[in-house]
Amino acid sequence: MVKELTDAECDELVDAPGVMTKHAARYLPELALYERLTGLPELSPGPADVVAATLPEVRATDMPGRKREQAGAFAAALVPLQHPILDWCSGKGHLSRTLVARSQKRAEGYEWDPELVLSGNRLAAHFGDSVQIHCQDVMAQNLSMPDATHGVALHACGDLHRQLLRRGAAAALPRLSISPCCYHKTFHKTKDGIYKVLSERAAAYDNILKPHCDELRLAVRETVTAPAGVRAQTQTLSQWRLGFDGLQRAVRGDDHYLKLPSCSPRLIRKGFSAFCHWAADKKQLRLPENTDFDYWLAHGIQRHAEVRRYELLRHVFRRPLELWMALDYAVFLEEQGYRVRLGYFCARSLTPRNLLLDAVRVCGTPRVRHSRL
Numbered sequence: 001m002v003k004e005l006t007d008a009e010c011d012e013l014v015d016a017p018g019v020m021t022k023h024a025a026r027y028l029p030e031l032a033l034y035e036r037l038t039g040l041p042e043l044s045p046g047p048a049d050v051v052a053a054t055l056p057e058v059r060a061t062d063m064p065g066r067k068r069e070q071a072g073a074f075a076a077a078l079v080p081l082q083h084p085i086l087d088w089c090s091g092k093g094h095l096s097r098t099l100v101a102r103s104q105k106r107a108e109g110y111e112w113d114p115e116l117v118l119s120g121n122r123l124a125a126h127f128g129d130s131v132q133i134h135c136q137d138v139m140a141q142n143l144s145m146p147d148a149t150h151g152v153a154l155h156a157c158g159d160l161h162r163q164l165l166r167r168g169a170a171a172a173l174p175r176l177s178i179s180p181c182c183y184h185k186t187f188h189k190t191k192d193g194i195y196k197v198l199s200e201r202a203a204a205y206d207n208i209l210k211p212h213c214d215e216l217r218l219a220v221r222e223t224v225t226a227p228a229g230v231r232a233q234t235q236t237l238s239q240w241r242l243g244f245d246g247l248q249r250a251v252r253g254d255d256h257y258l259k260l261p262s263c264s265p266r267l268i269r270k271g272f273s274a275f276c277h278w279a280a281d282k283k284q285l286r287l288p289e290n291t292d293f294d295y296w297l298a299h300g301i302q303r304h305a306e307v308r309r310y311e312l313l314r315h316v317f318r319r320p321l322e323l324w325m326a327l328d329y330a331v332f333l334e335e336q337g338y339r340v341r342l343g344y345f346c347a348r349s350l351t352p353r354n355l356l357l358d359a360v361r362v363c364g365t366p367r368v369r370h371s372r373l
Helices: 007-015 018-025 029-038 048-053 067-077 094-103 114-127 159-170 213-220 230-251 265-270 270-284 293-315 319-333
Strands: 085-088 105-111 131-136 148-159 176-181 338-342 354-363
Touching: 007 018, 007 293, 018 029, 018 293, 029 319, 048 067, 048 094, 067 094, 067 148, 085 094, 085 159, 094 105, 094 114, 094 131, 094 159, 105 114, 114 131, 114 230, 114 270, 131 176, 148 159, 159 176, 159 293, 159 319, 176 319, 213 319, 230 265, 230 270, 230 293, 265 270, 319 354
Parallel strands: 085 105, 085 148, 105 131, 148 176
Antiparallel strands: 176 354, 338 354
């Protein structure tokens, strides 16, 4: 099926998993349940409320437009805000300032980068916002949680948002609101690299699904919001990596993949041959003087076209995998005495990482111990 797709059809399907699922359902009938199983409620109250919750541009200094809109949609989904706010991994405090403007509550931010802390506190002072950002490593073992605060995290990566789930629940914070991101960034795994779930209920079924932490990258492999230039760079580097992969296998006489580190997009300006020499140097590999770089570039372009089509099938499972992660978080919070809403706070076109877990504490004692803290 995918081999017959044109480049234009691939362009349409790569960011339309629902459409791709309908095609794949002809071969996997179980996928007919896709929309039913992945459908979620919208948690933002409406466009007018989102606009009202978004910082005006004149107050959004150093705040990219897309981030400003995301923070506004996130804030609108959390109304009413009834507690002082703890902004987890706050950066310059853009979310803190958005929430404070909406709620008239004070906010504290935890951020490890001292330059961002300094810039954020300057912004808050300039605009008269009741926001104070502290230089704090949220993964520190001796971290103390402020009492009776509403813990929020907008796109804190991997273990950073999981730390708020664990620490916030252990401290019995009255409310936790998290939009998770980059699930694969974790130390919370087995020796074999298998991801460890948070909830006791999911752990009881860990024989059914045992994703490797690297496999969790699939949940966030989307470029729907990336500019056209960034997409073009990503495609070029992917083609070059596959071209070099074919070259290194031929040179080494070994049909195994060599993992390369990340490289600067500026390397693109130097051309494919320079990229190959850079990659070979990283792997302590000497390339023959008569290497036909045009041949291996064409090889990479052809391989990329094939891989891209097969990846369309993998991308069908991006959202289900992400929901599996989020549902584990939701069950964990329920086990700790919270009532949880799970839905989306903005359109996917604004950010594909649009899930929101909003948990309100409803009982004083969790039903299970914090065995993984």
